[in-house]
Amino acid sequence: xxxxxxxQIKRVEQHKDRWSSFGKGTGILDIAEKPTPEVLRNYxxxxxxxxxxxxxxxxxxxxxxxxxxxxxxxxxxxxxVAFLIVAGEIQVSIEKQRENxxxxxxxxxxxTMIAGSGGLKPPAQAGMTVFQGQIAxxxxxxxxxxxxxxxxxNLPSDGVMTLGPGEIFGxxxxxxxxxxxxxxxTSSECELVQIRVPALRLLRKRSASLKKLLDTLYxxxxxxxxxxxxxxxxGLPDSLLRSLVERIELVSCDPDEAIANEGxxxxxxxxxxxxxxxxxxxxxxxxxxxxYLSKGGILGDVELLIEGTAGWVYTANSKEYSExxxxxxxxxxxxxxxxxxxxxxxxxxxxxxxxxSGYSRRVLRQSEFLDxxxxxxxxxxxxxxxxxxxxxxxxxxxxxxxADTHGGIPRFVREGxxxxxxxxxxxxxxxxxxxxxxGCPTGAIRRADVGxxxxxxxxxCIGCHTCANNCPYDAITMLSTGETWPADAIPxxxxxxxxxxxxxxxxxxxxxxxxxxxxxCPHGCATRVGNVAEFRSLLRE
Amino acid sequence: xxxxxxxxxxxxxVWFTGFAAAxxxxxxxxxxxxxxxxVNPGNWWGMTYGTVATLLMxxxxxxxxxxxxxxxxLGKSSSWVQFHLYGxxxxxxxxxxxxxxxxxxxxxxxxxxxxxxxxxxxxxxGVMLQRWIPTILSSGLSxxxxxxxxxxxxxxxxxxxxxxxxxxxxxVRDFYSATVAGALSAPQYRAIYFLDVxxxxxxxxxxFEYVRPLLTAEEKDRLSQLExxxxxxxxxxxxxxLQRPLRWWLYTHVPLSFALVILVxxxxxxxxxx
Numbered sequence: 001x002x003x004x005x006x007x008q009i010k011r012v013e014q015h016k017d018r019w020s021s022f023g024k025g026t027g028i029l030d031i032a033e034k035p036t037p038e039v040l041r042n043y044x045x046x047x048x049x050x051x052x053x054x055x056x057x058x059x060x061x062x063x064x065x066x067x068x069x070x071x072x073x074x075x076x077x078x079x080x081v082a083f084l085i086v087a088g089e090i091q092v093s094i095e096k097q098r099e100n101x102x103x104x105x106x107x108x109x110x111x112t113m114i115a116g117s118g119g120l121k122p123p124a125q126a127g128m129t130v131f132q133g134q135i136a137x138x139x140x141x142x143x144x145x146x147x148x149x150x151x152x153x154n155l156p157s158d159g160v161m162t163l164g165p166g167e168i169f170g171x172x173x174x175x176x177x178x179x180x181x182x183x184x185x186t187s188s189e190c191e192l193v194q195i196r197v198p199a200l201r202l203l204r205k206r207s208a209s210l211k212k213l214l215d216t217l218y219x220x221x222x223x224x225x226x227x228x229x230x231x232x233x234x235g236l237p238d239s240l241l242r243s244l245v246e247r248i249e250l251v252s253c254d255p256d257e258a259i260a261n262e263g264x265x266x267x268x269x270x271x272x273x274x275x276x277x278x279x280x281x282x283x284x285x286x287x288x289x290x291x292y293l294s295k296g297g298i299l300g301d302v303e304l305l306i307e308g309t310a311g312w313v314y315t316a317n318s319k320e321y322s323e324x325x326x327x328x329x330x331x332x333x334x335x336x337x338x339x340x341x342x343x344x345x346x347x348x349x350x351x352x353x354x355x356x357s358g359y360s361r362r363v364l365r366q367s368e369f370l371d372x373x374x375x376x377x378x379x380x381x382x383x384x385x386x387x388x389x390x391x392x393x394x395x396x397x398x399x400x401x402x403a404d405t406h407g408g409i410p411r412f413v414r415e416g417x418x419x420x421x422x423x424x425x426x427x428x429x430x431x432x433x434x435x436x437x438x439g440c441p442t443g444a445i446r447r448a449d450v451g452x453x454x455x456x457x458x459x460x461c462i463g464c465h466t467c468a469n470n471c472p473y474d475a476i477t478m479l480s481t482g483e484t485w486p487a488d489a490i491p492x493x494x495x496x497x498x499x500x501x502x503x504x505x506x507x508x509x510x511x512x513x514x515x516x517x518x519x520x521c522p523h524g525c526a527t528r529v530g531n532v533a534e535f536r537s538l539l540r541e
Numbered sequence: 542x543x544x545x546x547x548x549x550x551x552x553x554x555v556w557f558t559g560f561a562a563a564x565x566x567x568x569x570x571x572x573x574x575x576x577x578x579x580v581n582p583g584n585w586w587g588m589t590y591g592t593v594a595t596l597l598m599x600x601x602x603x604x605x606x607x608x609x610x611x612x613x614x615l616g617k618s619s620s621w622v623q624f625h626l627y628g629x630x631x632x633x634x635x636x637x638x639x640x641x642x643x644x645x646x647x648x649x650x651x652x653x654x655x656x657x658x659x660x661x662x663x664x665x666x667g668v669m670l671q672r673w674i675p676t677i678l679s680s681g682l683s684x685x686x687x688x689x690x691x692x693x694x695x696x697x698x699x700x701x702x703x704x705x706x707x708x709x710x711x712x713v714r715d716f717y718s719a720t721v722a723g724a725l726s727a728p729q730y731r732a733i734y735f736l737d738v739x740x741x742x743x744x745x746x747x748x749f750e751y752v753r754p755l756l757t758a759e760e761k762d763r764l765s766q767l768e769x770x771x772x773x774x775x776x777x778x779x780x781x782x783l784q785r786p787l788r789w790w791l792y793t794h795v796p797l798s799f800a801l802v803i804l805v806x807x808x809x810x811x812x813x814x815x
């Protein structure tokens with residue numbers, strides 16, 4: 001038997017969560033994992049595909065029978081699975097009374113290099129500790145950046161909706177990496193086809209009808225609210241917005257897929273709904289990275305606003321899987337003619353983009369750094385622990401400080417990628433899209449209600465490894481408790497296994513003095529950075 | 542000296558400015574002392590120098606305690622270190638002022654005098670190491686390693702290399718035994734790294750180029766893996782060599798610092814009681 005690669009092992013491990021046989025005994029009565037093509041063809045969704053394609057999908061699909069009143073996912077949780085209801089009913093509801101839920105931005109303006117003034121920002125705001133700086137990163141009214149709200153059902157507060165056979169749900173959060181805005185429970189015994197993200201992406205790419213269905217659901221459940229809550233379109237009358245919802249094209253891109261090619265005709269404006277877009281420009285015989293877009297970023301502003309621009313000024317490629325909204329030139333013109341305010345928002349964005357790309361072209365090290373930042377995932381991090389190796393005496397006080405603050409066990413390793421003089425440690429990045437939260441069966445890993453902090457509640461953690469396997473930066477470690485799960489443990493997957501606990505940096509968020517690693521460093525070389533501009537400012541030439 | 546060099550050596554300019562001001566105050570005070578009074582450890586002036594020096598020493602010693610209480614929020618460690626550093630330097634100046642820049646009399650005073658200068662000198666030597674070694678470590682090495690883990694990392698490299706070699710042809714096996722195996726046996730201390738952080742790594746990798754044309758495509762791939770491991774091991778040797786003085790230096794400073802504290806306590810007892 002061929003040896004499994006590290007990625008394959010991670011993939012197998014990732015599915016040990018509440019929606020797999022690992023979670024049997026909780027809400028799942030029966031589950032069939034990796035169904036054969038014959039079994040899959042019992043469901044209309046899969047009938048049009050050949051055996052080879054269905055075999056490819058199979059590892060990421062399961063068919064589960066859930067008992068009545070089972071919790072499928074909670075509001076605020078991150079999931080990597082969409083559900084197709086075969087039989088039974090599901091109740092989706094907004095359970096918690098969250099103020100301004102629909103206005104919560106999933107995009108944080110301080111994370112872009114072009115936020116605010118457009119120049120590179122200083123590493124920290126004056127008079128603020130690093131920790132205060134992390135918390136203080138809140139959007140500002142009138143910002144040139146477009147926010148996309150974390151909404152995937154247009155439900156009123158405390159609203160309830162019942163979904164029945166043939167309906168799909170959970171797909172928006174799964175595909176975009178956004179937290180769920182609703183809670184989903186079975187209101188009767190249900191049979192569900194559970195489709196993991198890799199299979200969902202493949203299906204959507206292959207099946208025009210499924211793509212159409214998912215797009216329709218997105219328009220119905222999310223798009224109107226999202227547009228309504230963006231500074232770019234928020235001021236438009238509802239009637240225009242509703243017509244935009246129908247006219248906007250929803251685009252999904254694979255890693256490295258081209259969205260725009262420099263010099264080719266530009267006929268549309270793109271809004272990034274999720275993922276990252278790498279923007280490059282031709283210099284000499286090659287291309288250099290000049291900027292990037294994250295959630296809420298706008299592509300096409302420069303091209304559509306500046307008269308005489310022949311075509312795309314940039315080449316834009318999806319860095320990973322990304323989702324975009326595409327608005328045609330004609331529709332944009334209509335909006336601009338009726339709402340001049342939109343134009344000023346676009347101008348701000350365009351000017352900042354031009355400033356940034358100009359800087360990257362002049363200073364090639366900036367371009368090189370952007371490329372590295374995208375490649376190493378630095379663009380994801382809200383609080384990355386970096387150490388200036390030019391100053392670090394390797395005394396390990398940062399690690400000891402962390403350990404002393406957390407009961408003797410450090411929550412990071414002073415190892416990792418080296419970028420010029422900086423060491424990017426294996427400490428939690430507190431990511432913008434925290435994939436570690438996806439699939440946690442108990443909700444133990446979650447966003448703390450402070451800034452962007454991701455924390456683990458030891459009382460809820462059952463040591464299933466899901467978060468550790470999901471983390472792309474190896475920033476979560478599993479600690480042994482020295483105990484063993486009893487033979488009647490639920491979920492059944494645990495029985496007889498060693499009890500473990502997931503451990504990761506919590507940014508010492510309950511301590512007003514800030515992270516122990518930073519304050520324990522005797523040479524001031526340990527720093528928390530919240531965006532690539534801060535990171536760049538620490539690099540030595 | 543370039544701007545970056547200055548930043549490397551004077552990490553917190555505010556503290557440096559404070560130190561310079563305090564040093565100037567000391568010099569001016571001493572000049573006034575010479576003009577108005579005799580320089581004597583037993584008079585008011587001398588006692589004042591000694592008292593301030595003792596207080597600075599006590600503050601410096603507290604840093605050692607602070608390092609053992611990292612869980613408590615006692616301020617930024619970097620501020621403590623700056624106090625430790627500049628306070629220690631001022632301590633030595635004040636000790637010299639206390640003795641009137643004269644050689645001491647009596648065994649106890651000699652010991653105090655020598656230990657004060659030794660502790661300050663070894664501290665300054667440590668500061669120099671701490672400014673110099675990190676710069677060379679980060680300048681030419683692609684690998685970063687924890688000093689205590691280096692033996693384990695080398696063992697891991699050796700195991701992986703031996704697995705690769707076990708499935709290789711005789712040519713690769715012979716090459717490994719003759720050129721690589723010895724170097725992978727354990728971390729090696731090589732003083733050359735102090736002068737050149739690459740330690741001639743490029744030259745040491747040349748034999749790989751000689752053997753490469755003799756191999757099949759598959760074997761070449763294996764050789765490349767071995768070459769990468771060899772390079773990593775040599776870089777780990779650089780860390781092993783250069784990080785060692787950063788740790789060992791403390792043995793020249795800390796134990797004698799505590800001896801100095803004990804002697805100062807005895808000195809105070811002698812002065813105050815007798």
